[in-house]
Amino acid sequence: QVLEDDYLGWRLPDGPGPDVAKPGDRGDHVGIHEQRDGKFYIGAAPIAGRVSGDTLAAIADLAEAAGSDRIRLTPLQKILILDVPSDEVSAVVNGLRALELESSPGEFHRNVMACTGIEYCKLAIVETKATAREVVQSLDRAFPELDVPISVHVNGCPNSCARIQVADIGFKGQLVLDDETGAQVPGFQVHLGGRLGQGEDNDFGRKLRGHKVKADGMPEYIERVTRNYLDTRRQDEPFAHWAFRVDEEALR
Template identity: 35%
Template sequence: TEFCKLAITETKGFARWLVEELEERMPGFDQSLKLNIAGCPNSCGQHWIADLGLEGKKIKVDGHMVDAYYFCVGGAVGQHQAFARPIGYRCAADEVPEAIERLLGAYQAERLPGENLRQFFARHDDARLRNFLAGEEVLAVAARDVSPGPPPRGLEA
């Protein structure tokens, strides 16, 4: 890409576009969201320490390779630090705003009183979070690295 020879996806322009899309789609969202985007697994964009982290990938759509992002949730720094957990979901870059809108919409609809995003992510298993992102039941999991067990230690219950 323009900024990094190792990047799989271009993140600077994508991040600006994504923020504009989310602000337009969810003007009344009342929680802070730490969203980090990395263009590759090296994680210079620190997707592992965000509420919602996106890692750049490529996927084949209609016979062509396109930019895509792999989702991780629940990361943080500070008193309740934790690495985000990969949940086995990825989608083409142009589908990311809609997927995040569905996920945050589910949070708004199903959150418990006083529950923040990290607590919501910790309360739901990977399959449920994939379903929120996809807007439907997801039968196939991205093979990269499904979480082997419960959420990492340090997540607020």
């Protein structure tokens, strides 16, 4: 209203709202998908969104060898190779896998994302990419048959470039007190049950008073909460809904 009245002097167009995500529609483009022209695009998940320059060059070579000259990056830190002929799909999938870019990843590999972190960002307080990699490797081993997506977003400071408020489990980087040594160590404040694009059922997540996790305790914490969820969820209940329903003890 202020923008229209004080600055523009005219009303902004009011179009229809965005479509509500359907159950099971992830929107991350991971996997093998047929295009309208009969070719395919292949979406792959880097671990926590980290790729090197050498990896990017190898992806370009892989796409070129398959006859494609189009590569895309997504807001969910995924990589797509477009315009792949059907007889080149297997070669591209295997080539991506050799680069640790899975087109059929485990649930945590697929759903963990992280901001740049202290390695390259002057605003960050803690490391994120290496921590997220440890989370992926530990939890995909612990839950090889996980049947539901659980998103984990790791941010190195309060600015939330990794969008922690809309993740199932979000971590905001900060220094926390080590109870054993009394020293400050890298850690995170925890957000639980963030939801977006679910109609009226949106929320920026639940925070537990005084609840923080040390960085080296993240895999153990997520595993504990995930097991609590799997043991007590209702039929077809998403993690975000469960996180708002249960008592705090199940989330600590």
